[in-house]
Amino acid sequence: MGGDKSYAEHIPVLRDAFIDALFTDPDGYYVDCTFGRGGHSRELLAKLSENGRLLAIDRDPEAIAEGERLAEEDGRFSIVHADFARLGEALDEKGWHQVTGVGFDLGVSSPQVDNAERGFSFQKNGPLDMRMDSSSGQPLSQMLERVSERELADIIYRFGDERYSRRIAKSILNAKHEGKLNSTSDLENACFHATPKQARHGGAHPATRTFQALRIWVNEEMDQIDVGVNAAMEHLKPGGRLAVISFHSGEDRRIRDLIEAQVHPCKCPPQMPMCVCGKIPSMRWLQKKPVRPSDAEVAINPRSRSSLMRIAERISEAEGRKLAGYSGGSL
CATH class of the missing domain: 1.10.150.170 (Putative methyltransferase TM0872, insert domain)
Known part of the structure; x- marks a missing residue:
């Protein structure tokens, strides 16, 4: 296919771990928030049934062109030219108010780095640009x-x-x-x-x-992360998964704190026997410590060396109430 060359040149980081973390239902509706050159999207599509759907978003015009080629070949897939801050809007426009899984692979892709004209790399002389879009x-x-x-x-x-x-x-x-x-x-x-x-x-x-x-x-990436990750958690159905790969300690801390605010939202003093603030957990950690690449993956793909993946799952309101100490009734 037309996009094979760029796909082959870009090795998705934590590919198998990322897909295993996200995928729970072959008939589910999934979102790849950083299409890049489609490595993770193609792996997800390989697992979906004919009823499953995958939406990708990206702010890079070259990634959009690659995604449009994939959309022509596979009717289960669609792509939107948008940044993270527009994730909630993109989902609402499609009528996807509850989704099965949302994944982010932050940072810059190998094709972007390798293109000197984008200005991302100090190893290739190019203009002082660095815009994702x-x-x-x-x-x-x-x-x-x-x-x-x-x-x-x-x-x-x-x-x-x-x-x-x-x-x-x-x-x-x-x-x-x-x-x-x-x-x-x-x-x-x-x-x-x-x-x-x-x-x-x-x-x-x-x-x-x-x-x-x-x-x-x-690229205002930290602000984009805040809006996008919160929108992702809001649109997950109970049991739906969030997986986020980051490459920078500041990004990882931001992801951790955004999820933790939904895992432990209670603002009550520690000495309180039960929660009375009305804050109910909406997420739970599937693995509190971040997933790191194996030595074997780093040897094959050095770019993965600094990658960290956080994984969490949406819980139902009933489960959140139970965790918060509410047995029933209104708050």
Whole structure:
């Protein structure tokens, strides 16, 4: 088929574990919130019956083109050009008010990284762009025009866990003011020379965390995650599954906290014998600790090294009431 080449070039991270976590019913309705090049979607479709359905969303026009080719071949599949924040809207438009499973594979795909023109990689010289949806929003080059050194340092620290964020932010903006920040190679050079010599070798490239942080900032990924994951949990039917793969500790903490707020929503003091605040759990952890890739997977697909997957399940109102200590009646 037309999309085979790009699919083959992109190895889905935690593929089997992700599908096993999500799939519970061959006749179910599922959502792949990050279609990418369709690796996870194709695996789900292989398990669905003729009555099952799969909706994918993505903000990358190239991913949408790949998904449209798949939709032409398989009537059980459809795709929407949207970001995470529009997940609830996309489901309501299709009349999918309760779904069987929703999956997210956060971060950037291999085809996106490998395309120098997208500006995601410090290993390939390209424009300062980094937009997931190249048809909207502002590229990195424009966003750097209006950020202060302090703000940039905070972005690099919060979204990249970069210990040298202040030095790197200063180096980036100095290069910009001197007219020496015109490409991803220039950005990589600014990060490299801002990093102390003793920290430049022996681990990840000095620009790795900064490029990640800037990508998250350009695409407003943390805000998108908040809206999208909450919408996913709201649209799950009882017994429906949520699985989220992340590649950054900040993303993983955000996912954990969003789910935990539904697993343990009670605000009552610990000394209270039972809940009286009226907050009822709507989710439960299927595995509290995140799933990590095996050594064998990392050897085949190094990109999976930092991946973490959180898995939770929607519970019924009756089960939530029971967990909260309510035996019946109104709250």
